[in-house]
Each structure stands twice: as structure tokens, then as C-alpha cells.
Amino acid sequence: MTEVVEIWDPCVERLARLTGDRCKAKTAARKLQNLTDKIDESELTVEAEVFKAMSDPFRLAILKLLREGELCVCEIMTAFDKPQSSTSHHLSILKRAGLVKERKDGKWSRYRLSEGAVIEMMNLAGLMTGD
Amino acid sequence: MTEVVEIWDPCVERLARLTGDRCKAKTAARKLQNLTDKIDESELTVEAEVFKAMSDPFRLAILKLLREGELCVCEIMTAFDKPQSSTSHHLSILKRAGLVKERKDGKWSRYRLSEGAVIEMMNLAGLMTGD
């Protein structure tokens, strides 16, 4: 009896114990495998960076402030009464994530939202609370 | 000389030095003040929690996996080959943020996306990269 091991990963072992049925387990495992294979690793990283940039209350406030138009670092730090280094740092994070765009204007750096999608995402996040 | 101080906050001082014109500075400051006043602090906190929950690659992967339907902790940890404690912990974070819902079923805890908006947010985040 040369028990043919068709088990292609530990996943099936686990699911087999779950369902008690090795055949069903294989099907379930294959389905899970298909789903996880569809998840692109680099896409995951990029999207996580976007969400991380939006996960800080101060940065979120900056984005909301920029809904009305372009502002320089000086105005933003003044509006929120925050140190310049802190404001600049958070703006660089937002910029790196692609959420804001920078425009140099003499000695000023003026920032604006890069996409309307940013506002849309904030609106959607607000919907998540009540449910 | 009882110099009437109409300056209602340090904001104007700063903007006055920026523009050189105290009158314009007051207007600008008032405008900024109006904008910042519109930003609700508690709304900010809630939205930040949602984004923070979505800012981890593993949690994002879980959300993507759940697009296809309900899964138990055991299946999720198996799909990604992650420890049970870690998987359970991340699911609790997603649940607390309102992104997933839990359904107890015997000794299983089955999780599903709570809103279609979750998928929409991930799609929007993906758009942010190229621009």
C-alpha cells in the first residue's frame, strides 16, 4: 500500500481534522489556496501604506483641511497650533503615500489633495461607525 | 494707551508676519479658524481607528480573503499560515473598528465583512499609487 500523498501542503491536514473528511478538506483547501493566491503581495503593501498614512488623527485633520484648497506648511501648522517639524513630517508621510501633492512656490511649499478619492475614503470610513 | 487687542489667537500673529498685512492676516486667520472648527474631533478619532485597522498588510489580506464570504478563524490562519493567537488578535481589531462582523456557531467564530464599503475603500486605496 504505497499511500499516494496528494496532500500538497499542511493546509489540508488542518482542514481534514476540521471536517473529518479528507476529500472535502482538499476541496476546501484548494479553494482557500485559490483565494490567497489572488491576493497580490505588493498591492497589499501599497494599500497598507495609504491606510497607514490616513490612520493618524492629525494627518486626517490635515487632509480634511486641504479639502478646501491648497495651503502652505506655515498655514497648516498655524491652523492646528502644531510644531513646524511635526507638521512637515506628517505632510511628507501623506505625500509619500500619494495622498497629497506638493508645489514649490518661492520659499513656500504648498500642499493640496492629490485625488478626490481621498475625500471619498474619509466619507466611507465615517459610515463604518454606526453599523 | 490701552491698546485694544482684537487678536483672538496667536494664529493671526503668525499670518501677519507672513503676509506683512495685519488686516489680511486677520481675514486669513478667521478663514482657517472656520475650517478647523468644522473638523469634528470625535469623528476624526473614529475614522482614524478605521484606517489604522486597515493599515496592516495581514489585516488587509484578511479583508480581501473575506470578500468571497464568511470564514472561521481556523480557515483564515490556515490560509495564511499564521499563528492562531495572531489571527484572532487581528480579527478583534477589525471587529472593533466595525470592518467585520462575528457570528458564533458552536465552537466556531465565523467572520464576514460588515459593509461593501470596505471593498470600495480598498479599491480606492489602490488607485492612489499611480498618481
Added chain:
DNA sequence: CTTATATATCGAATAAGCTTGATCCGAATA
């Protein structure tokens, strides 16, 4: 009632993030 299994929670170690003063850079101005 004991055992096995699915999940949740705890705890300690490690890593990452935030804050802010200090410093550096670059553009405008005298």
C-alpha cells in the same frame, strides 16, 4: 466528567511610530 478542539486573552520581547527641539538647506532680501 474527562478530553479534544476552536478561540480568546495574557505577557514579554521586539519593532515601529509619534513628538519636538535642534540643525541644516535653500530661496528671498538687504
Added chain:
DNA sequence: TATTCGGATCAAGCTTATTCGATATATAAG
């Protein structure tokens, strides 16, 4: 060229997150 001012970067201290083994809880099965 020296100075000033907006902004970026650095560095230290502090807080928070992530990870994962160990333990607790709870449900089901024997």
C-alpha cells in the same frame, strides 16, 4: 555676501503595535 525665513531632516525620548508562545474559556464529543 550676510541675514532672514519657510521648510526639511535629524535625533532622543516616549508611546504604541506587532508577534507568538502560554494559558484560559467554552463548546462539543466520548
